[in-house]
Amino acid sequence: MRFADICGHENAITQLKNAVSSGRLGHAYLFHGPQGIGKREVALAFAAYLNCPSNNGADSCGVCRDCETANAGTHHNIFTVWPTIKEKGDDLVKADKPEDGLIRIPQIRELQNLLKHRAGHGKKAVIVEGAERFMPQAANAFLKTLEEPPPDSVIMLIASRPSELLPTMLSRCQRLGFKPLAHDALKSYLIERLEIAPTAASAASRFSAGSIGSALAYLKDGAGEGSIALALRAISVTLKDADGALKIADELAKRDDLIEVLEFFKIWCRDRAVAGAGCPELAVNAEAAGFPAEFRELYGSYEAITEAIYDITPPRYANRLLTMEAMMLRLAGCNAGQVIG
Ligand SMILES: [Zn+2]
Structure with a gap:
């Protein structure tokens, strides 16, 4: 090395x-x-x-x-x-x-x-x-x-x-x-040093929130653009579309990389809060900075995701589908500015 x-x-x-x-x-x-x-x-x-x-x-x-x-x-x-x-x-x-x-x-x-x-x-x-x-x-x-x-x-x-x-x-x-790697630096590294195709490199870099370890795990597991799309849908669905929220919950619950996806959601919330506070340049995911939002709403989402991770991991092992449904309804509420405690 x-x-x-x-x-x-x-x-x-x-x-x-x-x-x-x-x-x-x-x-x-x-x-x-x-x-x-x-x-x-x-x-x-x-x-x-x-x-x-x-x-x-x-x-x-x-x-x-x-x-x-x-x-x-x-x-x-x-x-x-x-x-x-x-x-x-x-x-x-x-x-x-x-x-x-x-x-x-x-x-x-x-x-x-x-x-x-x-x-x-x-x-x-x-x-x-x-x-x-x-x-x-x-x-x-x-x-x-x-x-x-x-x-x-x-x-x-x-x-x-x-x-x-x-x-x-x-x-x-x-x-x-040590700070998370910037999206562009990680993306270029994946393309130039590891010869990863640009689209996959970009997705892996965004998904990994600046962690080269997560980016490599993501590429190895063959996860695709699907995860990013899922994140984008999860942050835009509102309670008016409760059905849509529950569909996302179902998709999430079936994923093998659920914890990684949820960790990515957390970083996404953080990036939007940073952008909402007027510092988009500090966002790990430049795309997330394009959706700035109020800290209070994002904090509600962040809390819902953190609690869901806590519930589905050891030693609790809560039912994944039920946990994702509850989480998605809370996220949908937060997205609409109605924080559900
Ligand atoms: Zn030497």
Whole structure:
């Protein structure tokens, strides 16, 4: 992974490179921002950059032995910690997603042992995914590393919900905020780097609300323009057309990617509120900015969608169709300016 492979995040990358060139590299950073936007990729590219002897100041070379092993995940100076689940016999297995697992004390002990070795050339880089998933004991053990980091090392904590980190951990990190990618930047990246057809790239970018992870999942699942059209219908149907609202509810309930669609609806509300407040340039989806609306109405919609997501996900598992019907009627009311609590 090189900086050149990364979509967006120029500010974060420049800050990190400047810290190195000016000799002010911190010992610990917290990379925070929404899930799936590329925080991990920046951390990996930075770890390779720190260890590539042929880096030209702008980027790692991508072809030397250090870059090769960094890419293969086997570089002796690069350590990653990922939340785990416990299997039979106390074996720890990487969780599929960081939020499904926990960071446990044996992982931290192993890391601390590995960090005893000298870096040689380059720097030791520790990348901790899902930094909000530390078990209490593991967090306490890790605090020691944060308090007295080994020389020639940099620790990068990655979190999408930094408020869930221990304050003692937060206070020892320099914070580096990551924002969702702009629609145009993500769209161009998909077209130019991944050779996605322009229409699909545009739809995926809009749908993903600036998350490259969601955009790729969207493309992989073969979702089409249908989801965008559905979102547009959901924000325009009113109570005068209750039948139409219930039809949309039925379509929504049948979707495998229902949660993603609902998350997209939330971003859409946010974008319209931002546009309504006179800052359309801050919208993730430029199209949504074309439908500015009152904050109060949008807040009603936002709340209805958030509650629906809460109801249909674990541990509640409410009936999807009934939940979507209730949500769509609330949205229809909000669209007509009649907020139903
Ligand atoms: Zn290299």
